[in-house]
Amino acid sequence: MEHRIILAGAGGQGIMLLGKILAEAAMKDNKTVTWLPSYGAEVRGGTANCMVVISEEEIGSPYIDQADSLIIFNQPSFERFGNRLLPGGILLLNASLVEKPAFPKKKIRLIYQPFTDIAMKVGSVKVANIVALGCFLAVVKLVRKETAIEIIRSKAKEVSPQIIELNLKAFEEGFILGQDVK
Amino acid sequence: MKSNNKENCFRKVLMTGNDAIAEGALRAGCRFYAGYPITPQNELTSYMAIHMPEYQGVFIQAESELAAINMVFGASAAGFRAMTSSSSPGISLKQEGISYLAGCELPAVIVNIMRGGPGLGNIAPAQSDYFQATKGGGHGDYHSIVFAPSSVQEAYNLMFAAFYLADKFRTPVMILGDGMLGQMMEPVVLHSAPLEFSENIDKPWALTGCKDRNPNVIRSLYLKEGALEALNERLQKRYQMIEKTQQRFEEDFVNDAQVIVVSYGAMARIVKSVVKKLRQRKLKVGYIRPITLWPFPVKAFNRKKTTVKYLVVEMSYGQMVEDVCLSVPDKKKVYFLGRAGGAIPDTGQITRKIYKLLR
Known part of the structure; x- marks a missing residue:
């Protein structure tokens, strides 16, 4: 089964990295995967987004019109991408920065959690993306938890051991959260 | 190194x-x-x-x-x-x-x-x-x-x-x-x-x-x-x-195809996924994907069956379609679908066009 995910937020929230970790983990789990960024005249404080397709077979378009999952980190991104979810899809919303939407017309699954606030409690606002990743992977088992942790480790290794710990803690918080909302 | x-x-x-x-x-x-x-x-x-x-x-x-x-x-x-x-x-x-x-x-x-x-x-x-x-x-x-x-x-x-x-x-x-x-x-x-x-x-x-x-x-x-x-x-x-x-191309499902879709590059990824989906519905559709654009793979269009229709899909308003016309016996059998300026023909448009040609 092909799973198509649109990830969007403000520049600086780690949306591209979140997509990359997801894509690398999928590759490591021997799936086919594409990652497509928004590129070009991006500005600080504007919206940043990327599209990730994970499949067992050859992938056609890396561009996503209607997604199976949306991961949305701020209000402008919700205005832009909120209507691009397939019926039955998953909407992962950052409650810290996005207003709770009115009951949607389409039948969807809303996961509304304060990723930014949780990240601050864990130790840094910067790991909100990793909290969301943990939560998302607990809900949708797209890649193995161990694989995601392995990729986070290798990415954080480039910075420092403390950063590894911080990110793993963030991932675990998110994962537990995701298991609870199931 | x-x-x-x-x-x-x-x-x-x-x-x-x-x-x-x-x-x-x-x-x-x-x-x-x-x-x-x-x-x-x-x-x-x-x-x-x-x-x-x-x-x-x-x-x-x-x-x-x-x-x-x-x-x-x-x-x-x-x-x-x-x-x-x-x-x-x-x-x-x-x-x-x-x-x-x-x-x-x-x-x-x-x-x-x-x-x-x-x-x-x-x-x-x-x-x-x-x-x-x-x-x-x-x-x-x-x-x-x-x-x-x-x-x-x-x-x-x-x-x-x-x-x-x-x-x-x-x-x-x-x-x-x-x-x-x-x-x-x-x-x-x-x-x-x-x-x-x-x-x-x-x-x-x-x-x-x-x-x-x-x-x-x-x-x-x-x-x-x-x-x-x-x-x-x-x-x-x-x-x-x-x-x-040096002609190079990739093709699939062409032997019994009534419609063959021709596209290259990133466009061909989308076309391929459409063709595969339509094949699951038992429709006689195939694809040709030129890998060399020059030399154009004329060889790929050399078939005895003359009733085959070709649909060329491009992110342009019709450029490769001219080479396809030069490569087939009857250019009246060549059809085109294209968008450009940043727009990409989507799966729905391609699917509808193929259905129309199969009718």
Whole structure:
């Protein structure tokens, strides 16, 4: 089964990295995967987004019109991408920065959690993306938890051991959260 | 070669198309790169800036596109495997240099990661430079070999063929991608040069310093009566050889197909997924994906059944469709679907058009 995910937020929230970790983990789990960024005249404080397709077979378009999952980190991104979810899809919303939407017309699954606030409690606002990743992977088992942790480790290794710990803690918080909302 | 590259040997890595083209070029022996920034191919230039020194090659960010292509001219004349890259408006600027490369019978690889046009256009993916790439581009009777990869892996693979064939036929070779292919990441296996493209080609014509031998002269100016015609005849003979031996394409489900969809590059990915879906519904649809745009794979259209309809899908308003018309027995059987300026024909549009043609 092909799973198509649109990830969007403000520049600086780690949306591209979140997509990359997801894509690398999928590759490591021997799936086919594409990652497509928004590129070009991006500005600080504007919206940043990327599209990730994970499949067992050859992938056609890396561009996503209607997604199976949306991961949305701020209000402008919700205005832009909120209507691009397939019926039955998953909407992962950052409650810290996005207003709770009115009951949607389409039948969807809303996961509304304060990723930014949780990240601050864990130790840094910067790991909100990793909290969301943990939560998302607990809900949708797209890649193995161990694989995601392995990729986070290798990415954080480039910075420092403390950063590894911080990110793993963030991932675990998110994962537990995701298991609870199931 | 530095250790981090050795580690990558045969490893599967997640890479953008731009990075994969650069890595493929380095492994194919590219030792000179000159470029000038333009979206959506900037990652290619920056990858070269970072990794070219590991191969003791030369990286230059030139002051303009014109300078870059002429630096490539110089490096190639000196016998080095040389490359430049740009996107549509920048490639237009390079056309004079490409024509000179062809006229001087010099090998070079030019990468065009196409964006919307005409003019400065926008930075979205497009396929509107097909005519420019395949019909010459600059002045004079010449062709470049044109490859159109449709995945990041294929973009990497084709770099070996590109540099080898450029040397073998002493001609410019163009890699024609688009913004989508350049920007997207996919898993790539970083293999070494395939055997068929790893033979070392002598360059007795190169300007290497003429101690103990007669001087070589590289030029495209032929004023003596009949001399320019002789050059052109030599080139045409070479082009005929390339057309005979270098046509490449991929096809599937064509044997019993009533409609065959023709597309290339990133567009072909979307077409392929549509065709596969319709096959599951038992519809007689197939696809042809040209990998070389010049020489155009005429061979792929050589079939006895004359009732087959061809649907050409492009991110342009109809360029490759002209070559398809020239390749089929009856051009009334050729149909077209295209959007450009950053728009891409979507699966719904392609599906509806196929249904209409099957009726």
